[in-house]
Amino acid sequence: MSATPRVAIYARISEDPSGEAVGVSRQLEDARTMAAARDWQVVAEYSDNDISALGGRQRPGYDALMADVAGGRLDKVIVFHTSRLWRNRRERAAGIELLAAQAVSVAAVRGPELDLSSAYGRGMAGLMGEFDTMESEVKSERIRAAKAKTAREGRPSSRVSYGWRRVAMDGGRRTQDVIDAPAAAVVRAIVSRLLAGDTMLAIVADLNARQVPTPTAHLRALRWDRDGWCQWPRPATSAWTMATVRGLAIRDANAAIRVHHAGRPTEQTFEATWEPLVTLEDHLAVKALLPGSGVSPVGRRGDRQYLLTGGAAYCGDCGGTMRTKTGASDKGKRRYLCEGCGNIGRLIAPVDALAADVVRARILSGELSSLLEAPAADDAPRRERVAELQQRLADAATSFSAGRITIDQLEAISATLRPELDALQRDAPSAPAIPAGLAADIRQANTAAAVAELWNGWTVQQRRTAIDALGLRLTINRASKKGPRFNPNDIAITWDR
């Protein structure tokens, strides 16, 4: 080692909810003071920020430091604390080895100087590091345990949810979420209207027309009232969407159910300490009414996104219908997944392609001619009436949201039309007749090219109409072989007509 050791300073800030971490500039400053006091020459400074967006995994500062160590350009590294240098056992073991090989010592502002060329120094560095690691592991263990305890006790996780207000109890020693009447009324109205057969579209239109504050705006306003954010203008109300309404309707919190690790394999539910907004019975009914995720039950025409959801493809295990889901293991590709057991699923693209193939083959086979000749059963008037009633309900909702009619008028219209619509929908034949237009198209498509052109020209909704009219039913069975390859033999094809 030369008379004046060549010294590098390394600093790092990391995520630290306890607030004990010292900022990088303070770490560097203290290290410089230490170097000056000992007459060491600082030849380089490196720092990393684990909190920044790019941080966490990569540490360019640390990598540059270690490169200079490996190149024999340094004699000593100053850190504020050894915990700044290594984040885990693996990094520490590799780091100690390299520093020892180059006879570089580590001096900590808070802690001893460790000569890593000696067995004693290496042992101490290892021991101190073990304690650093233990400390941070204990900290995260404690946080995890506290979260699990909160869940077991049925207490809310962090922020208060829409429908409740958080109040201090026992002179501020604890908090309790109590019902927030205006918001609770909105949630209850959404649930009861859905159960009464109202469409999501009508509910959204109503909330927006009455300018009911959205959950976000409402919760902000609660804080505004409580904390008096006087320098901020009172938050404006944004618009309700079907996603917001749906999310509120199916929240387990409504029935005082506390969910821990929601959506994870370790998911658990507990009885919550807060008051329920709806009965468990109503909650289960509304969840059954709005199955799957992200798919709205609104009968808005032409908005079908997926070919085989809701009753064309079925689970080979439990007979359930399919919903869609984006799987983490499929790089964001959507899958069909059984709505019942949740065990059977397939990537959407190959299943849809298979359905398209068999429908096109059936059209080409000519087997349909008798079907197509058959008088378009007596179902046509029923379907026309259903479409008309649906249209009138949608028009009423539009008129209402545009302010042309009142909520009372909208409800009166709904009350008149609903029972007839429900009755007509109950009477629907299991396989609907082939609509006249579709039958004409199919009759004219006599070659493979023409059939392909026909199919390609159809919207997803039109394709589905054809599938339903032909009574195509796909049963998705468990994959016969492991592995990502799609095997068409695992899908059973049946026709109801």
Ligand SMILES: [Zn+2]
């Ligand atoms: Zn199933």
